[in-house]
Amino acid sequence: MKGPTEVLAAREVGFAYRGGRPVLEDVSVSVTTGRNLALVGESGAGKTTLLRLLLGLARPTAGQVLFDGAPIAPRDRAFRRAVQPVFQDPYSSLDPRQRVERIVSEPLRSLGLLSGSRAARREEAADRVAEALRSVELPADAARRYPHEFSGGQRQRIAIARAIVCRPRVLLADEPVSALDVSTRARVVELLAGLAESHGLTVVVVSHDLSLVAALCAETAVIEQGRVVEQGATADVLGSPAHPYTRKLIASVPRLSRAARLR
Numbered sequence: 001m002k003g004p005t006e007v008l009a010a011r012e013v014g015f016a017y018r019g020g021r022p023v024l025e026d027v028s029v030s031v032t033t034g035r036n037l038a039l040v041g042e043s044g045a046g047k048t049t050l051l052r053l054l055l056g057l058a059r060p061t062a063g064q065v066l067f068d069g070a071p072i073a074p075r076d077r078a079f080r081r082a083v084q085p086v087f088q089d090p091y092s093s094l095d096p097r098q099r100v101e102r103i104v105s106e107p108l109r110s111l112g113l114l115s116g117s118r119a120a121r122r123e124e125a126a127d128r129v130a131e132a133l134r135s136v137e138l139p140a141d142a143a144r145r146y147p148h149e150f151s152g153g154q155r156q157r158i159a160i161a162r163a164i165v166c167r168p169r170v171l172l173a174d175e176p177v178s179a180l181d182v183s184t185r186a187r188v189v190e191l192l193a194g195l196a197e198s199h200g201l202t203v204v205v206v207s208h209d210l211s212l213v214a215a216l217c218a219e220t221a222v223i224e225q226g227r228v229v230e231q232g233a234t235a236d237v238l239g240s241p242a243h244p245y246t247r248k249l250i251a252s253v254p255r256l257s258r259a260a261r262l263r
């Protein structure tokens with residue numbers, strides 16, 4: 001049987017913003033097909049920066065980011081198609097002047113995935129948008145409407161539809177539910193977990209929410225001040241944390257720390 005495939009990886013990566021001190025040092029993480037990965041750590045630890053490097057939006061100042069085993073070429077269409085972002089805030093990430101159909105189909109156009117005559121391209125885009133909206137459990141008529149007509153949770157579903165419309169292999173999501181109210185969060189997390197299963201997607205998620213991490217991610221990497229201090233199976237990392245920093249993170253979530261004590 002074929003073993004797990006590494007699709008995306010950071011190898012001994014370092015990064016500093018122009019003129020600043022290093023915000024990532026010697027960071028290695030591996031994204032394996034079918035094993036969702038959480039990046040956790042306190043504010044300012046470098047999680048978002050690492051996500052940007054994995055997306056090819058910034059280049060490491062040391063080490064390498066690999067896609068399918070080779071250094072990433074951020075402009076390479078195969079890479080851009082395979083690795084898609086989901087942004088944090090569905091209120092600001094969707095253009096209010098565009099209909100949902102236009103928003104969701106944007107990656108198809110920018111990646112040049114539509115072919116044939118104008119009419120054929122339009123039809124293909126409409127079909128792919130309908131399929132993506134079905135996948136995120138939004139009604140088909142959502143395509144004709146504008147973002148302001150939707151709730152926060154529905155808007156995040158639109159953002160997820162846009163991320164999956166080009167059938168990527170990896171979703172990189174930065175705090176994907178933190179802008180939503182608590183009851184909506186659980187449903188969006190369920191949706192992401194379901195999509196990962198049904199679409200063969202691997203999700204990399206930055207989150208402060210350890211219950212989200214436990215529900216969605218098989219793997220967890222803990223980042224403290226730009227360094228990975230602990231990583232492994234989420235059950236081990238959250239269930240029996242080896243590093244004091246991880247214990248501190250868990251202790252700051254009352255329900256989880258109680259569950260960990262009961263083990």
Ligand SMILES: Nc1ncnc2c1ncn2[C@@H]1O[C@H](COP(=O)(O)OP(=O)(O)OP(=O)(O)O)[C@@H](O)[C@H]1O
Pocket residue numbers: 017018020023041042043044045046047048049050
């Ligand atoms: N554009 C930038 N220019 C300079 N420094 C930056 C920039 N973006 C982030 N930083 C700094 O890099 C460090 C890591 O920030 P980053 O946003 O990656 O952390 P984070 O773990 O995602 O935090 P949070 O959970 O608050 O989003 C911080 O010290 C931050 O101030």
